[in-house]
Each structure stands twice: as structure tokens, then as C-alpha cells.
Amino acid sequence: MTKQIEAVVIGGGYAGVMAANRLTKRADVAVTLINPRAFFVERIRLHQLVGGSDDAVVDYEHVLADGVRLVVDAADRIDADQRMVTLVSGAAVSYDYLVYAVGSGTDEQQVPGLEFAYPLNSLEEAERLRSIVDNVQSVIVVGAGPAGIETAAELAGAGRPVPAGGGRPVTAEERRSVEAGGGRRVTLVCGGELGPYLHASGRRTVAARLEELGVQIVDGPGTAVAAVTRDAVQLADGRELPSELTIWTAGxxxxxxxxxxxxxTDALGRLLTDETLTSVDDERIVAAGDSAAPSGLSFRMGCQSAVQLGPQAAETVLNRIAGKKPADVGVGFAGQCISLGRDSGIFQFAHRNDVAISLHLRGRFGAKVKEMVCKSTVWQLRTEGRHPRVMKWWTKDGKRPRLVRDARVVSRQA
Incomplete structure (x- = not known):
């Protein structure tokens, strides 16, 4: 009987699930997914969980291939020499190949007093906020990227409730909770420019919608947060903004x-790899998603890159098993979509190299596109789980090879 090849994936987010599903293509590969939760978290819906309009979770049986073994635990250490992952529980999992897809979270070392703020990068953080947000009337959201904008809009609007996760109808209590948001005062502290990714025209659309919802936008020079206290946010320009509740989405x-x-790793702690996503230390370890730094030139963090990097990390493993040369990574972007309350949104189009252009969709149609993207992301995971290697249609950034070459020249000259 042919010996099974053990492939272990650490991290059950967008990249990890895609990688685990793709690895099941070979019948002689036994795939294990290590994740601290027994269910998949739709991270792009966490702001909806805080606002009470979605639970942001999906059962793994809905998105994972049948052949993937789920181990509900957290990785404590990787022993590359022994090809072993030690878990927090004390158990150990051996591997022949390892996919490192641990994702990202909040940078807890950014400013003094961050312990007084409530981060929003995980399910537990969102659930903690959900339990207290309805009891406050004044909220400061720090961070003007998608998470900050979406959270501010969700909490400021008296938006129309939508069905909760899995298609479950909202209850009367949930409906009242969402509608109660209309009287809440919300301030968005940008720390610079509102929506720095957006094109100027898209930024104007977002600003207009936030103002319509009653969100106070604090942007421009001097708006970086210098410190957080129990009841205030201190800005670099000396201003102090009273805060009953501070939500942190920056960094x-x-x-x-x-x-x-x-x-x-790179300076942020992401695993350094070559362009095939293979660790520079060990060809048996590959990385995918937010925790990967291919050639030191990481992609924008988020599900758009993760669902592309996951399968390619798996393909690197599969090629090595087959004795073939792995292909260089190829990732392309379509833009950025942001919900602006329950009835509005924006889809900002971009070049494949992730630079925004003037074209964008907005309003109710923008909200429909945003919801379609959220649903289609789960659909991609499920489709890859049922039919590995079907997902191949992502566009690629043709400019990346030159960026990599230029970076290597600079590195050699340094």
C-alpha cells in the first residue's frame, strides 16, 4: 500500500481553506487543517456581527472538502527539522509538507493605552463589541480603511436588517437592535486620509455617504492617534476626543x-518566501495569505489575495510531490468593495496591480455588489472543496515580475 503523504495547513481562514481543499486533488495526500475554532469565520462580515445584522460564521462542513481532517487547536511551535507542529493542547502533528496560513490580527504595540480600545480583527473581538455596543451612545472608530469605514457606517445607520448567517431570518430583537443604531453618535478618526486606497472620486462618495449617516470624519494632518485612555482618544495635534467606546481597526x-x-520573517513577522511561496529556510514549508511575504513584497492583506494565494501555495506542494518545478505566484486585483450601512456601498475598481482608478459603483447597487462579493467568496471556498483545481480564472498582475527583479537589484546593491 502506498504511504500517505501528510500535508498540514495551519490556519482555517480564506487562504488556509483554499489550500486545504486544493491539496485533496491527490488521493495519496492526507490533509489536516489546524484551526482554533470549529467553524469558518467570514472576517469580511465582522462589522455586521458588531451591528447585529449577521453572525459572520459558516460551518466548515459547508466549505471544506470531505477529505480534510479538522483539528480544533492552535499551533504553538513548528519544528522544521523534525517536521512537527506542536499544539497549544500539548499534542503534536507531523507533516511532510506544511502550509503556513495563520492570517493576521491587531498590531497591539502601536500606541500607548491601546488596552482601553476594542480591536476588531477576530470573531471573539467582534462578539465582545456586540455585547456592549448597544449600551453606548457615543463611539469613536479609529482607522479609515475598509474595516473602519464599514464599522462606522454600520453603527451610525438605522439600516434595514438583512438575514443573518446561513439564511436565518433576523429576530424581532435583532431588528430592534439594528434600528437602534440611528441615534448613536459615531466619529471616524482617520489618522490621515479617509480611505487611502480609494481614488479621489471614490473617496468623495464615501465621505458624502458617511456624512449622510451622521458620522463625524476626523481626517487630515495631525489626526494620527497618539494615545488612548479609558474615556478619550488623544490625537497627534494635541486634540482630545471624548470617547465612551473606542473601536480600533487601524493597522x-x-x-x-x-x-x-x-x-x-519580514519586519512585521510574515514568513519570508520566494516567488513560489516556499519558505527561504525550508522547501517543505510554504505560506499563503496575510502571513506570507513572497520576495519581501507582500500583497494587500485581505480575502481577495488570500483566495488566490491559498490554491497557489497548495500547487507548489503538489508540484514538489510530483517532482515538478513550482510556478511563480500570480495574483491580480479587481478593486475594493466597502459597505456603507445596510443600504449603500461602493465598489472601487482598480488596475490588476492594485492601484485604484476613477471608476466606481455606489449606492444601493454598490451594496448589492458588496453582498454578492461576500457570498461569492464563500461560494469559491465551497466550489474548490467540491471540485479541487476548478478555480483558475483570477487575473494576474503582469507588473510584479519587474518589481521583484528591481527589488533583487536593490538588495544586491545594499
Whole structure:
């Protein structure tokens, strides 16, 4: 009987699920997914969980291939020499190939007093906010990226409730909870420019919608947060904004698992890889998603890159098993979509190299596109689980190879 090849994926987010599903293409590969939760978290819906209009979770049986073994635990250390992952529970999982897809979270070292703010990068953080947000009338949201904008709009609007996760109708209590948001005062502290990714025309659309919802926008020079206290946010220009509740969506950090395991990382802690997503330390370890730093030139963090990097990390593993040369990574972007309350949104179009253009969709149609993107992301995971290697239609950024070459030249000259 042919010996099974053990492939282990650490992290059950968008990249990890796509990688695990793709690996099931080979019958002689036994796939194990290690994740601290027993269900998949729709991270792009966390602001809806806070606002009470979605639960932001999906059963793994809905998105994982039947052949994937789920281990509900967290990885504590990777022993590359022994090809072993030690878990927080004390158990250990051996591997022949490892996909490192641990995702990202809040950078907890950004400013003094951050312990007084409520981060919003995980299910537990969103649930914690959900339990208290209806009891406050004044909220400051720090961070003017998609998460900050969406959270501010969700909490400010008296939006129309939508069905909760899995198609379950909202209850009367949930409906009242969402509608109660209309009287809440919300301030969005940008720390610079509102929606820095957006084209100027898209930024004007977002600003107009936030103002319509009653969100106070604090942007421009001097609006970086210098410190957070129990009841205020202090800005770099000296202003102090009273805050009954501070929600922190600014800046990402990554788990320190790679660092603790003695693997090479970039300054943020992302695993350093070549263009095939293979660790620079060990060809048996590949990375995908927010925790990967291919050639030191990471892609924008988010599900749009994760659902592309996951399958390609798996393909690198499958090619090595087959004795073939792995292909270089190819990722392309379509833009950025942001919900602006329950009835409005924006889809900002971009070049494939992730630079925004003037074209964007807005209003109710923008909201419909945003919801379609959220649903289609889960559909992509499920489709890959049922038919591995079907997902191939992503566009690629043709400019990346030149960026990589230029970076290598600069590195050699340094």
C-alpha cells in the first residue's frame, strides 16, 4: 500500500481553506487543517456581527472538502527539522509538507493605552463589541480603511436588517437592535486620509455617504492617534476626543508563530518566501495569505489575495510531490468593495496591480455588489472543496515580475 503523504495547513481562514481543499486533488495526500475554532469565520462580515445584522460564521462542513481532517487547536511551535507542529493542547502533528496560513490580527504595540480600545480583527473581538455596543451612545472608530469605514457606517445607520448567517431570518430583537443604531453618535478618526486606497472620486462618495449617516470624519494632518485612555482618544495635534467606546481597526499584525519557530520573517513577522511561496529556510514549508511575504513584497492583506494565494501555495506542494518545478505566484486585483450601512456601498475598481482608478459603483447597487462579493467568496471556498483545481480564472498582475527583479537589484546593491 502506498504511504500517505501528510500535508498540514495551519490556519482555517480564506487562504488556509483554499489550500486545504486544493491539496485533496491527490488521493495519496492526507490533509489536516489546524484551526482554533470549529467553524469558518467570514472576517469580511465582522462589522455586521458588531451591528447585529449577521453572525459572520459558516460551518466548515459547508466549505471544506470531505477529505480534510479538522483539528480544533492552535499551533504553538513548528519544528522544521523534525517536521512537527506542536499544539497549544500539548499534542503534536507531523507533516511532510506544511502550509503556513495563520492570517493576521491587531498590531497591539502601536500606541500607548491601546488596552482601553476594542480591536476588531477576530470573531471573539467582534462578539465582545456586540455585547456592549448597544449600551453606548457615543463611539469613536479609529482607522479609515475598509474595516473602519464599514464599522462606522454600520453603527451610525438605522439600516434595514438583512438575514443573518446561513439564511436565518433576523429576530424581532435583532431588528430592534439594528434600528437602534440611528441615534448613536459615531466619529471616524482617520489618522490621515479617509480611505487611502480609494481614488479621489471614490473617496468623495464615501465621505458624502458617511456624512449622510451622521458620522463625524476626523481626517487630515495631525489626526494620527497618539494615545488612548479609558474615556478619550488623544490625537497627534494635541486634540482630545471624548470617547465612551473606542473601536480600533487601524493597522495589522501577524501571529509570531514563525518567529518563535526560528523561521525567517519580514519586519512585521510574515514568513519570508520566494516567488513560489516556499519558505527561504525550508522547501517543505510554504505560506499563503496575510502571513506570507513572497520576495519581501507582500500583497494587500485581505480575502481577495488570500483566495488566490491559498490554491497557489497548495500547487507548489503538489508540484514538489510530483517532482515538478513550482510556478511563480500570480495574483491580480479587481478593486475594493466597502459597505456603507445596510443600504449603500461602493465598489472601487482598480488596475490588476492594485492601484485604484476613477471608476466606481455606489449606492444601493454598490451594496448589492458588496453582498454578492461576500457570498461569492464563500461560494469559491465551497466550489474548490467540491471540485479541487476548478478555480483558475483570477487575473494576474503582469507588473510584479519587474518589481521583484528591481527589488533583487536593490538588495544586491545594499
Amino acid at each position: 495589522f499584525g501577524v501571529p509570531d508563530l514563525a518567529v518563535r519557530s526560528g523561521l525567517s
